Amino acid sequence: MSRTPIIAANWKMNMGPKEAKDFLAAFKNENTCEIAVDKVIVPPFVTIPAVMEALNGCKCIGVGAQDVSDRDNGAFTGEISTTMLNELGCTYVVLGHSERRQYHGETNAYINKKIKKALAAGLIPIYCIGETLEQRQGGQLEAVLGSQVKEGLEGLTAEQVAGLVIAYEPVWAIGTGVTASAEDAQSAHAFIRSVVADTFGAEAADKVRLQYGGSVKPANAKELMSQPDIDGALVGGAALKPDSFAAIIKASL
Numbered sequence: 687m688s689r690t691p692i693i694a695a696n697w698k699m700n701m702g703p704k705e706a707k708d709f710l711a712a713f714k715n716e717n718t719c720e721i722a723v724d725k726v727i728v729p730p731f732v733t734i735p736a737v738m739e740a741l742n743g744c745k746c747i748g749v750g751a752q753d754v755s756d757r758d759n760g761a762f763t764g765e766i767s768t769t770m771l772n773e774l775g776c777t778y779v780v781l782g783h784s785e786r787r788q789y790h791g792e793t794n795a796y797i798n799k800k801i802k803k804a805l806a807a808g809l810i811p812i813y814c815i816g817e818t819l820e821q822r823q824g825g826q827l828e829a830v831l832g833s834q835v836k837e838g839l840e841g842l843t844a845e846q847v848a849g850l851v852i853a854y855e856p857v858w859a860i861g862t863g864v865t866a867s868a869e870d871a872q873s874a875h876a877f878i879r880s881v882v883a884d885t886f887g888a889e890a891a892d893k894v895r896l897q898y899g900g901s902v903k904p905a906n907a908k909e910l911m912s913q914p915d916i917d918g919a920l921v922g923g924a925a926l927k928p929d930s931f932a933a934i935i936k937a938s939l
């Protein structure tokens with residue numbers, strides 16, 4: 687089946703409201719609206735309202751958050767709830783990014799709770815998985831990816847999994863300038879799809895969109911995204927400039 691590519695800009699802790707407005711003013715001139723792929727911007731929480739304002743109702747870019755709480759509301763200082771993301775008009779939420787796993791100790795089980803919370807609120811999770819260099823070199827690639835898929839998605843229905851986005855982001859490729867080769871990325875994606883098929887069935891595996899992330903840039907985007915199991919990209923550094931994010935979107939066709 688053909689899956690619509692999805693290209694997402696993870697701005698991480700960059701881009702305050704003013705910078706975001708400047709970005710979007712310039713990005714409009716890149717004429718990506720007509721390109722038939724799903725485009726997503728994932729700003730810091732405080733920048734989301736400015737992005738919504740700058741988009742001014744334009745539906746050609748979806749907006750996501752970089753994380754969400756697994757709780758409803760209450761005494762959880764610093765947390766943001768799904769209700770708040772709904773109120774802002776978010777469609778997506780990135781969960782389990784390796785930086786959350788590494789610096790905030792997030793586990794597959796904890797991320798699983800957030801994924802369920804997001805789904806219950808009608809948000810589309812972009813669930814990030816990926817191995818460290820030590821794990822890859824130690825021959826643990828498939829064991830790590832397999833448990834991230836099974837534990838992170840535990841208890842979901844096949845239909846819920848079909849609607850997800852899973853971002854394969856080898857930790858050694860994030861923000862390092864080192865990209866996985868197209869062959870290595872394709873083989874990891876094919877493995878992830880096979881785990882989804884074994885666990886949730888062939889239809890869910892066929893429908894779930896798998897993004898590659900890790901030093902994607904205009905120069906390597908086309909080769910990566912032309913692989914059969916790569917359905918788009920989650921982009922950090924190269925999505926901070928309107929022209930380079932637009933070039934990656936154009937490369938996805």
Ligand code: PEP
Pocket residue numbers: 696698855859860861862863899900901902920921922923924
């Ligand atoms: C990311 O943050 O998800 C990412 C892939 O970053 P970069 O593109 O900078 O490697």
